[in-house]
Structures are given as C-alpha cells and as structure tokens.
Amino acid sequence: MIKLFVSDLDHTLWLTHKTINPQDRKAVQSLSQNNIALCLASGRMNKEMNDVMHELGVPLHRISQNGAFLHTAEQKCLYRASFQDDIVHKMYHLAHPFDIHGFISVEDHMYIPERTQTLNDIIQEMQLIVDVHPTLLTELGRTVYPSKVSFFGPVDQLKAFEQLIQGQFPGLTDSFMSDTHCMDFMPPHISKGNTLQRLLQHLDLKADEVACIGDSHNDISMLRLTPHSYVMASASPEVLQVGQYIVNSVSDAIEHFTSK
Structure with missing residues (x-):
C-alpha cells in the first residue's frame, strides 16, 4: 500500500510558468484527504516549494535543491548540506x-x-x-x-x-x-534519492510504500528507490528507462497506483 507520494516540480507537477494542471491539483489533494503523505522533491529552493504547499492547501514534506535540504510538513529541517571548501x-x-x-x-x-x-x-x-x-x-x-x-x-x-x-x-x-x-x-553523495531515504527513516516507511514521479536526470536516484516509479512521457530516453511506468501527468500516476 502506498503511504507516501513524491513528485518532482518542473515539467512534472509544474507546467510552464509554475502552474499546476487542475486535474493534478485535485488528484494530489485527494491523496492528502485519504491520509497519504505528500512530498515535493526538486532542484528548486524550499521557499518556492513552501509556496506550492500553500497554493495546494495540503501539508507537504520538501526535498529541495536536489536533496541538499529536507523539511517536514511541520516546517522542521531534518537535513542540510553544503560544499565544505573553496x-x-x-x-x-x-x-x-x-x-x-x-x-x-x-x-x-x-x-x-x-x-x-x-x-x-x-x-x-x-x-x-x-x-x-x-x-x-x-x-x-x-x-x-x-x-x-x-x-x-x-x-x-x-x-x-x-x-x-x-x-x-x-x-x-x-x-x-x-x-x-x-x-x-x-556536494558529494547529495541526491534526491539519498535524502528521500532520510525521510523514509523519519516516517518509518519502506521503499515499497512510496510512489515517485519525475522527468529529469536528477530524479533518477529517487526513481530507483522504489518499484512504484513513474516517469513523464516527455522525459529523455535515459530517464524513461529507469521508470517502471510511463505516464502523461501526475494525475495519471496517482490514478494508476490508487486503483490497484
């Protein structure tokens, strides 16, 4: 059973101009209403992801800057990383x-x-x-x-x-x-996948209780973490090969794993 859904932002949950498709919005909100935890994982900054959380009106864990930072839905920072030298x-x-x-x-x-x-x-x-x-x-x-x-x-x-x-x-x-x-x-060993593992430990979840969706090379590490991996059809061939399923939207992915 899926207990956590993780979505990339750019070209995945976000369309152009930082907009969210109404169908995707409704699907994400329905997961929250059914007590499935939500997480954004993006190269974007946490404050941009905070704006998405307020726009959707649902609590979101946030993996920002490709895994350099991890904030919970309760606004607690669980992890931060930076380059250590010049x-x-x-x-x-x-x-x-x-x-x-x-x-x-x-x-x-x-x-x-x-x-x-x-x-x-x-x-x-x-x-x-x-x-x-x-x-x-x-x-x-x-x-x-x-x-x-x-x-x-x-x-x-x-x-x-x-x-x-x-x-x-x-x-x-x-x-x-x-x-x-x-x-x-x-910095070395920083990725969405490694930081997602930190979140799973915090939430006491297993990899097969997570579904992920993304479209870029920086999503590969988290897509490989779970058997419930979804890749946007617009992704490059290298990323398409990593996903278990190919979909056209976030709502398509949500419909797929909630209907099982």
Missing part, C-alpha cells in the same frame, strides 16, 4: 572559457554577482528567484556557503565543463542535468 570559487572561475553561466544557491537564496542580459533571459525563461550579490565570489566559504551550483548553457559546453570539473576535483562534487540546458553541481 571548490565552488574555483569552479566558477574555471567556467570562464565556456559558454555557460553560473548561479550559486544557499538554503533560501540563489545568487549571481551581477545582472547581464543573458542572465536576465535565463532568469525569465526558468522563472528563477535570484538576488544580485556584488561581492559573491569573495564571500564564498566566508559568509556564503553554497549548497548547489547551477550552470546554464549549450549541452555540449556543459558536458565539456563537467568533464573538466570531474578531472580537477575527483570525488568532491556530483553533477547531473536538471533541465534541458541546466547542469547542477552538488
């Missing part, structure tokens, strides 16, 4: 020769050192909440402790940069595509 400062400078643009995240803020037209275009397209921090690069590791670094750009440039970082800092960071033109770099 790797982010070095990473940001190594990105200069590439046609990519970096955004640095802490718990409830995403920072850039300055605004440019290119960055404004990314912010608008991705509907990001971003603060300008003029002294960001000098404050890294002093007053700013990053939990995630997101680089946006052409896929070939992101992949080349990823290879460089893996060679320069072996074992010090994990990376994966979180959107079509976005690669996230995380």
Whole structure:
C-alpha cells in the first residue's frame, strides 16, 4: 500500500510558468484527504516549494535543491548540506572559457554577482528567484556557503565543463542535468534519492510504500528507490528507462497506483 507520494516540480507537477494542471491539483489533494503523505522533491529552493504547499492547501514534506535540504510538513529541517571548501570559487572561475553561466544557491537564496542580459533571459525563461550579490565570489566559504551550483548553457559546453570539473576535483562534487540546458553541481553523495531515504527513516516507511514521479536526470536516484516509479512521457530516453511506468501527468500516476 502506498503511504507516501513524491513528485518532482518542473515539467512534472509544474507546467510552464509554475502552474499546476487542475486535474493534478485535485488528484494530489485527494491523496492528502485519504491520509497519504505528500512530498515535493526538486532542484528548486524550499521557499518556492513552501509556496506550492500553500497554493495546494495540503501539508507537504520538501526535498529541495536536489536533496541538499529536507523539511517536514511541520516546517522542521531534518537535513542540510553544503560544499565544505573553496571548490565552488574555483569552479566558477574555471567556467570562464565556456559558454555557460553560473548561479550559486544557499538554503533560501540563489545568487549571481551581477545582472547581464543573458542572465536576465535565463532568469525569465526558468522563472528563477535570484538576488544580485556584488561581492559573491569573495564571500564564498566566508559568509556564503553554497549548497548547489547551477550552470546554464549549450549541452555540449556543459558536458565539456563537467568533464573538466570531474578531472580537477575527483570525488568532491556530483553533477547531473536538471533541465534541458541546466547542469547542477552538488556536494558529494547529495541526491534526491539519498535524502528521500532520510525521510523514509523519519516516517518509518519502506521503499515499497512510496510512489515517485519525475522527468529529469536528477530524479533518477529517487526513481530507483522504489518499484512504484513513474516517469513523464516527455522525459529523455535515459530517464524513461529507469521508470517502471510511463505516464502523461501526475494525475495519471496517482490514478494508476490508487486503483490497484
């Protein structure tokens, strides 16, 4: 029996412009009414996920920034993680020769050192909440402790940069595509799947009591955690191979596992 439903946000529960399909909204709310716990798992910040919780009007556990933070529906922070050395400062400078643009995240803020037209275009397209921090690069590791670094750009440039970082800092960071033109770099061993396991321990649940849905590479770790894994039909082939079921919407997934 499913006791917890976990959903990704972008391109899964969220459509474009951070909107939720009315059918999906109704299906999620019905789970809460039937005492099935709910969790959002996203690369987004916790405060954005809090907004979703208030919009839906149901309690939600939140795994934010790809697993760097875990907050319960009761607003208790069970876990937080950040980079432990100056790797982010070095990473940001190594990105200069590439046609990519970096955004640095802490718990409830995403920072850039300055605004440019290119960055404004990314912010608008991705509907990001971003603060300008003029002294960001000098404050890294002093007053700013990053939990995630997101680089946006052409896929070939992101992949080349990823290879460089893996060679320069072996074992010090994990990376994966979180959107079509976005690669996230995380502290080692931080993922949606690992943090979801922390939530399961907290709730005293087993993996087969959880259903998950997602669409991106950063969802793979949680999709592999349970036999009740659903992947959006719009996902890439690599992600489609991981899911047990392929669906067109969150409500389709909910209908499937509640009708068993």
